[in-house]
Amino acid sequence: MWMFFYDKSILRCHETKSCKYLYNKRVMDKEGNEVENIFRLSDDWGGLTEHGTIVPFGVGRIGRRVIPSLMKEFDIPFLIDNGGNAKEVYGLDVLDLKQAAACLREKHLKVVVTTVFYSYEKIKQDMEALGFIENKDFCIFERFAEEWNLRWRNKCVLSKVDTVITSRCTLKCKNCNMFISHIPAPHDIDINRLKTNFDLFFDCVDYVYEYTLLGGEPFIHKDIAGIISYLGRRYGDKIGRINLISNGTVIPNDEVFDLLKKYDVTVHVSDYTCSIDYKRNLEKLQERLVSEGIGHYVIPNNTWKDVIYPREGYKAENPKRHMLLCGHSTHSVADGKLYWCDPAFAAECFMGFESKEDDFLDLEANKRNYSKYEATLNIIKYLLGDVNERGYMSICERCAGVGSDNDLTVPAGEQMERKG
Ligand code: SF4
Known part of the structure; x- marks a missing residue:
């Protein structure tokens, strides 16, 4: 199994307030060589730690299973889905992407796409066509759950x-x-x-x-x-x-x-x-x-x-x-x-x-x-x-x-x- 290490001097730096997330920039292997950083989310995702606001995209089976847990941790103003069947889920309005786009832009809201990988690819294209940037404005749920919680909640x-x-x-x-x-x-x-x-x-x-x-x-x-x-x-x-x-x-x-x-x-x-x-x-x-x-x-x-x-x-x-x-x-x-x-x-x-x-x-x-x-x-x-x-x-x-x-x-x- 190929494993990698963080640089301990960088971790110390992480513990001081001034350069809290600097360690995310470099990941080292056993020999101390810098290797590709697995983290992709832009640093401003860190602003979500205090009950921040996210918008889940997808009210299919995965969305319906995980949205209740997300509602406990984050403010969710509305949901997005392109299927067009559901108008309201868990008491939240369901908008299509075109309806939601202006609000997402104006309020700089982060979108978490609650779908499987092969459905995500199409949503990614639609989001990018409207000028949104992957891992800055939106990301797939698995990356959000795993990367975000490690980087900002340890x-x-x-x-x-x-x-x-x-x-x-x-x-x-x-x-x-x-x-x-x-x-x-x-x-x-x-x-x-x-x-x-x-x-x-x-x-x-x-x-x-x-x-x-x-x-x-x-x-x-x-x-x-x-x-x-x-x-x-x-x-x-x-x-x-x-x-x-x-x-x-x-x-x-x-x-x-x-x-x-x-x-x-x-x-x-x-x-x-x-x-x-x-x-x-x-x-x-x-x-x-x-x-x-x-x-x-x-x-x-x-x-x-x-x-x-x-x-x-x-x-x-x-x-x-x-x-x-x-x-x-x-x-x-x-x-x-x-x-x-x-x-x-x-x-x-x-x-x-x-x-x-x-x-x-x-x-x-x-x-x-x-x-x-x-x-x-x-x-x-x-x-x-x-x-x-x-x-x-x-x-x-x-x-x-x-x-x-x-x-x-x-x-x-x-x-x-x-x-x-
Ligand atoms: S299902 Fe996909 S990932 Fe799993 S073994 Fe087959 S090809 Fe590989």
Whole structure:
């Protein structure tokens, strides 16, 4: 794992008021050479520390999940969205970019774009066409959460991580990008192993806006109640929102419903009824979520990108560019190791893909070997896409990904033949 250091003389300077953020200008490697600075936000973002004003852009699923947490920390005068459907969200007016532009300019408001990477690219073009400058006037939410909190609050804050709790599933999707249908011996991850993973993660991370549990099908984990309860009870105050992704085939028991409610878990139900006939079950689950008052989304999945792996047949020509174009909007944490995307975790842990040591970040070693500040820099650098010296994970050479350089699609949820 490629790590880098701050210059200690510069850190001392940071502690004096006169040149508070000077250390942001230079980042040093182990040999004392200056390396590329991962920080991009202009210094005036520092003015937001005292309950400053920001404007979230995007009221889709990510926006709706993180805006309530942002409202606790910042003044939010209005929201922006170009979809045109919502006029008001969380009691705030939703404007389109053209309506908002004059006010943003006049009041020098900072915009935080609450979308995934591939939607961000289009918004970035629209903002730049109106004269706004990236990282000065606006930035993507992940950079805001991670860079802003480290630079101006000295905290390790992440936007979103996922943990896979089981490789067992009720479906056998041919093109699952967690490769579940190809796993020789699907199994639940032992609850004690999961608890240790949560402990290791929160030993290094002060706050995460979203923590997502997924599988396989998480509702069939035999200790699902214990897992939700441990995460919510121990770490609920360090998590903006707990999510759980289900395929909607399973109705959990009353204890699980009580815990979903108690810890305000949002259930994301992937709807594969375009390929599989289970509409009645999915509706039953939805009815129960409604009657229990549990936040949820039902997300119709009609097509997926074909990532090709674990089949042979894909070889990235420029894996670094390919990984960044893919911009897979997930980061996995398992056994105290951080993987840039969920498929990278699944390839190594379920399919036996031989990752290189610098493909992931070992949180325990990172904590042991570096100061809190250095360790946080390493985490942020990794999550913002600078994963190692090569600039990509080795699995990206064989995985076609979900970016704009992959136009292969397959029907979502198409099933493999079941034996016996
Ligand atoms: S191409 Fe790389 S980053 Fe994208 S899904 Fe595949 S392994 Fe993950």
